[in-house]
Amino acid sequence: MDRKITPVSKIFLVIIFFILYAPIFFLIFYSFNSGGNMNNFEGFTFDWYKELFQDTRLLIIVLNTLVVALLAALFSTIIGVMGALGIHAARRRQTKNTLLSINNVLIVSPDVIIGASFLVLFTMAGIKLGFYSVLLSHIAFCVPIVVLMVLPKLSEMSPTLLDAARDLGASRLDVITKVVLPYITPGIFAGFFMALTFSLDDFAVTFFVTGNGFSTLSVEIYSLARRGISLNINALSTLLFLFTLILVVIYYFINQRQQKPVLGGRK
Amino acid sequence: MENKVTRQLYMVPYVLWIVLFVIAPILLVLYYSFFNIEGQLSLDNYQKFFTPVYLKMTLSSFWYAFLITAITLLVAYPTAYLLTKTKHKHLWLLLIIVPSWINLLLKAYAFLGIFGTFGAANQFLELIGIGTQQILFTDFSFIFVSVYIFIPFMILPIFNSLNQLNPTLLDAANDLGASKWMTFKRVIFPLTIDGVKSGCQVVFIPALSLFMLTRLIAGNRVITLGTAIEQHFLVTQDWGMGSTIAVFLIIFMFLIMFLTGTKKRGV
Numbered sequence: 001m002d003r004k005i006t007p008v009s010k011i012f013l014v015i016i017f018f019i020l021y022a023p024i025f026f027l028i029f030y031s032f033n034s035g036g037n038m039n040n041f042e043g044f045t046f047d048w049y050k051e052l053f054q055d056t057r058l059l060i061i062v063l064n065t066l067v068v069a070l071l072a073a074l075f076s077t078i079i080g081v082m083g084a085l086g087i088h089a090a091r092r093r094q095t096k097n098t099l100l101s102i103n104n105v106l107i108v109s110p111d112v113i114i115g116a117s118f119l120v121l122f123t124m125a126g127i128k129l130g131f132y133s134v135l136l137s138h139i140a141f142c143v144p145i146v147v148l149m150v151l152p153k154l155s156e157m158s159p160t161l162l163d164a165a166r167d168l169g170a171s172r173l174d175v176i177t178k179v180v181l182p183y184i185t186p187g188i189f190a191g192f193f194m195a196l197t198f199s200l201d202d203f204a205v206t207f208f209v210t211g212n213g214f215s216t217l218s219v220e221i222y223s224l225a226r227r228g229i230s231l232n233i234n235a236l237s238t239l240l241f242l243f244t245l246i247l248v249v250i251y252y253f254i255n256q257r258q259q260k261p262v263l264g265g266r267k
Numbered sequence: 268m269e270n271k272v273t274r275q276l277y278m279v280p281y282v283l284w285i286v287l288f289v290i291a292p293i294l295l296v297l298y299y300s301f302f303n304i305e306g307q308l309s310l311d312n313y314q315k316f317f318t319p320v321y322l323k324m325t326l327s328s329f330w331y332a333f334l335i336t337a338i339t340l341l342v343a344y345p346t347a348y349l350l351t352k353t354k355h356k357h358l359w360l361l362l363i364i365v366p367s368w369i370n371l372l373l374k375a376y377a378f379l380g381i382f383g384t385f386g387a388a389n390q391f392l393e394l395i396g397i398g399t400q401q402i403l404f405t406d407f408s409f410i411f412v413s414v415y416i417f418i419p420f421m422i423l424p425i426f427n428s429l430n431q432l433n434p435t436l437l438d439a440a441n442d443l444g445a446s447k448w449m450t451f452k453r454v455i456f457p458l459t460i461d462g463v464k465s466g467c468q469v470v471f472i473p474a475l476s477l478f479m480l481t482r483l484i485a486g487n488r489v490i491t492l493g494t495a496i497e498q499h500f501l502v503t504q505d506w507g508m509g510s511t512i513a514v515f516l517i518i519f520m521f522l523i524m525f526l527t528g529t530k531k532r533g534v
Contacts (some may be wrong), residue, residue, distance in 0.1 A: 005349065005352055005353065009345075009349045009352075012345065012346070012349065013346065013349050013350070013353075016342070016346050016363075016418075017362070017363075019415065020363065020366045020415075020418065020419070021366060023374055023377035023378060023381060023415070024366060024369055024373075024374070024377065026377055026380065026381060026387065027373065027376070027377045027380070030380065037380075037385075038379075038380030038381075038383070038386065038387075039380075039383070039385040039386060039387075039390075078280070079280045079281055079284055080281075082277045082278065082280055082281050083278070083280075083281030083284070085277060086277065086278040086281055086282075102285055102289055102290075103285075105289050105293075106288070106289060108468070108472060108520065108524060109472075109517075109520065110472055110473055110475065110476035110493060110516065110520070111473070111476065112476040112478060112492075112493040112496050112497060112513075112516075113296075113476070113496075113513050113516055113517060113520075114292075116296065116496055116497075116500050116509060116510070116513050117292030117293060117295060117296045117513065118288075118292055119500060120292065120295045120296060120299055120506065120510070121287075121288075121291060121292045121295055124295060137288075140284065140287075140288035143281070143284050143288075197368060200370075201368070201370055201371070203370070203371060203372055203479060204476075204478070204479065204493075207479075207497075207501075208497075208500065208501070217370070218370055218371075218372055221370065221372045221373060221376065222372050222479060222483075225372060225375065225376040225379065225483055226482065226483065228379075229376075229379060229380060229383075233373070233376055236373075237369075237370075237373045237376075237377075240369070240370060240373065241369060244365070244368045244369055245365070247368070248361070248365055248368065252361065
């Protein structure tokens, strides 16, 4: 394959990257604007950041969001890993495929459907809308992602490893805790991080199942943005961008580790 | 048979998840769709769905989703193709994906500033002599912002399938005298059609249901199926009608998945 890139295509790529990043840097740029709008830059200021850190309500919301995301990632990872082990262990091909299709329903469903149907579910079950309803729905839509991240690792694992462990007298529990789980750890971490980012990013589902008293960052940004422009949001987005970059770097390193050859791996 | 029981035991949380959060919500939505606004069992909602108002909305929702998917594909395919030819292609791909990790609402909010009456886009139009235009709250802004948001999701699967393409096939095509366009039409595109399909699937289904963008960017000018569901569930509290639209959206979703279904499993 010819590896040359013509100048025209270079310009095309530059334009794409520009379009992708311009709005983000636009937000960050105006977060330092003393003018109070996103039209003309009057002077440099940190006021919006100061205001942001004095806004205790918003800080509580940030904390809520983080707690929900961490708990949702944790629980969905546990359930997801169990599910992946189960799907992997399924003998019949048809069972496997059915389970996989059901697993993917929540991934392809639009957020609105997930949100609306969970709202109906929680109302019918009598669960009060608030922290628990949000947490439960976040766990629910993160589980299939974890399953999808863990399954490839499981199918990559050589069955001879399990045979060897059993020959050497390992019990069923030993096989899982000492052989299988260490082997799929990179997949578990990747699943955990994906679940974390999905939960942090979610707006639509949370919007449906959150009550009056409880709010996450996305919902708060939505209601602020509907009221119009306020540079607090810009300051917030700068911080979130930095946070995202940190997550990306962590994720990148996990991926790097994953690519290292593992003993017994079958490629 | 104790052995089998313990083996099935770790499937319990996962199966519970499937029953509670995948199957139950869909059934509940279906159940609710048979209740009219007075809470009586009836087919009113389905009759209402087939009135011109709702049919027109469904059609326009599909039209917008189609436009968004088509434009995203037109931008994403060449980008993915060029990315596979760059030197550090995985790093560049990561840089394409990073913006998709930024909260969707923040990106929408950025466009409120950019497309505003005195915003950056209008300042630019003023500068080149076209003059200030109404950009925000138009179909154009809705489609532009949607395309912007979906580009990374379309690039990822196409990049993956282009990356798996065996370069010797291109050499073969070249040796046999195929022109560049011929090679693309007969070799590259057919072999990467799976990536295109899953990309379209990832874009089209959410594009039918983005309600936050229609609210923030299109100023209620564009009503998609998602907007209608949100309206019925959270504003007018007509859960029956909302559920009916949701049922149709679920049906459309399965149809689209069936049409763009790929034989390969996994992401």
